[in-house]
Amino acid sequence: MGKTLYRKVWEAHTVGTLPDGRTQLFIATHLMHEVTSPQAFAMLRELNLPVLHPERTFATVDHIIPTDNQCEPFADPRAATMLDALRRNCKEHGIRLFDLASGRQGIVHMVGPELGITQPGMTIVCGDSHTATHGAMGAVAMGIGTTQVRDVLATQTLAMSPLKVRNVRVEGTLRPGVTAKDVALHIIGRLGANGGLGYAYEFGGSAIENMEMDGRLTLCNLAIEGAARCGYINPDEKTFAYLKGRPYAPKGADWDAAVERWKSFASDADAEYDDVVIIPAEEIEPTVTWGISPDMNIGISGSVPSPEDARDAEGRKAYTTALEYMKLTPGQPIKGLPVDVAFIGSCTNGRISDFRAVAPLIAGRKVAPGVKALAVPGSQMTAQQCEEEGIARIFRDAGFEWRLPGCSMCLAMNPDRLVGDQICASTSNRNFKGRQGSPTGRTLLMSPLMAAAAALTGRVSDPREVFDIV
């Protein structure tokens, strides 16, 4: 029997077995942001330990920065304190920081792939659950806590036990207007928000093989929303083409050797999986969430379910809670629901491809009156590309607020947030209660196409109808 990429990477990075039976796993690349790292540095200081391999850690600032005005000092002194702490810690320990003036700052999960820091066959960790994103490049990438950030800083290793591997295959051709986001939401809906507990998800099948890198990044980004700590896709020619020429990617003669090495990490044709799930691509519709967990989602032509539709008694309770919080009625069509805010951005959908896909559709059209529409490129590199390609202007002309890079309205750590029980058509990753900053705010997760359609019509809409996608 052959091996999966997960197992090959795990074995290549194994230092040994710890007394409690866990593996001591070497971490090839460590990514860092300002929210989950200051306490780790404080712990290091307490133990009087240095950073063992500062050259393997890369930092940026994303969660707390305002996206309307990034001139310092920030209006929020606590945000300023956190950025100061990151700067001080990186300087003291010799860690590369992609700061606001670097031209390379952005959401940590955008910066890694864009700069070629994320490479196939690596173990990659970050104090952030959406680290699964980097698995799209054929890496084993996972979110960790702050004590583990300390462990990586001090030892470049972690104490971990391997996950099982589920092969999630999407076979066939995606229908027009169906994006990677819809695929991800659909998979989470099928397998459940807790379906991936104990598993890494290896995404494959013809629909995934045909997906471009940005879409693959979106898909792996959302693995954690299905409880899979790690999601990945085998590296292929698309992966290599994406990486070639990026600042931190191998160059010259090293490039060819690296590609050969990367190929060797891909799962063998006869690899053994703990589970296999096959999903026909054709069954996936543009998908939208109606509840307070990412698995509470339906196709755009569907209706809000009733508690009776849930699997069991616990599910009925969860549905009841969700319907109450969302102020929705069972049987109500999701299409046509008025929205207050539309948000295009985040580590899920703040990539250049997302803005390229939307721009031609909204060119010459206007955001509906009364809708606050935010477009937030995920990184400075993406923001610059959007300016150069005229994309930013199209968004501005359509009435979107075109913002500076950051996590923005995905979570409530900066000034971008919902007010009261506003409904947000959001391309982010979590529809949890209160996630977007108001304890009663309501989030509908969807693709950039559907969020753009919602921005223009003021209602949850089928992007295929609004934009004549056939």
Place this chain on the structure above:
Amino acid sequence: MPLNKIISISGKAVPVPGADMDTDRIIPARFLKCVTFDELAGTMFHDERFNDDGSSKGHPIDAPQHAGAAIILGGENFGCGSSREHAPQAIKRSGIRAIVAESFAEIFFGNSSGIGLPCVCATREDILAATELTTQKPDTVWTVDLHSMTLSCAEASYPVRMPAEPREALMQGRWDAVVELMNAPEAVAALAAKLPRPTL
């Protein structure tokens, strides 16, 4: 740095029911604007417990009869979502010393184990029974015992589960991994020399 061996935790229990109790609900993001974990104690489940005006929503945690509880009784996929260690830190700093739930999200579980906060799984049936018992008699003293792998009180005993490695780590007082991780510097150096890293 010797750590305490965590084998048995006893105290009152408090139910925090519901599936997919995400870490945004355990600690809303606005409380993450800090550079230490020191001030997180009062933030645990904040928006589940309090209205905008600070008045109580009547969450079991704030019920006088559950005051001083040491054990949380939770649902499925407890701690899902964000990797924020602030979540278990807030729970631990609020006086909770063990969590019993149907299942735990991976990252939350690891974060909790790593700070000496044991998370054990029990069946839905048993958690509902324990919840019922503790609601009827809030003064019931429960014990989570990692040796016998039970959740028990004078009236009842339920089996609990936990993977072998973290259980060993807690019971042996090795739950803070950094000590062991520093024991193989040569092997780590050899891998560091061999495995590529991103370079300009």
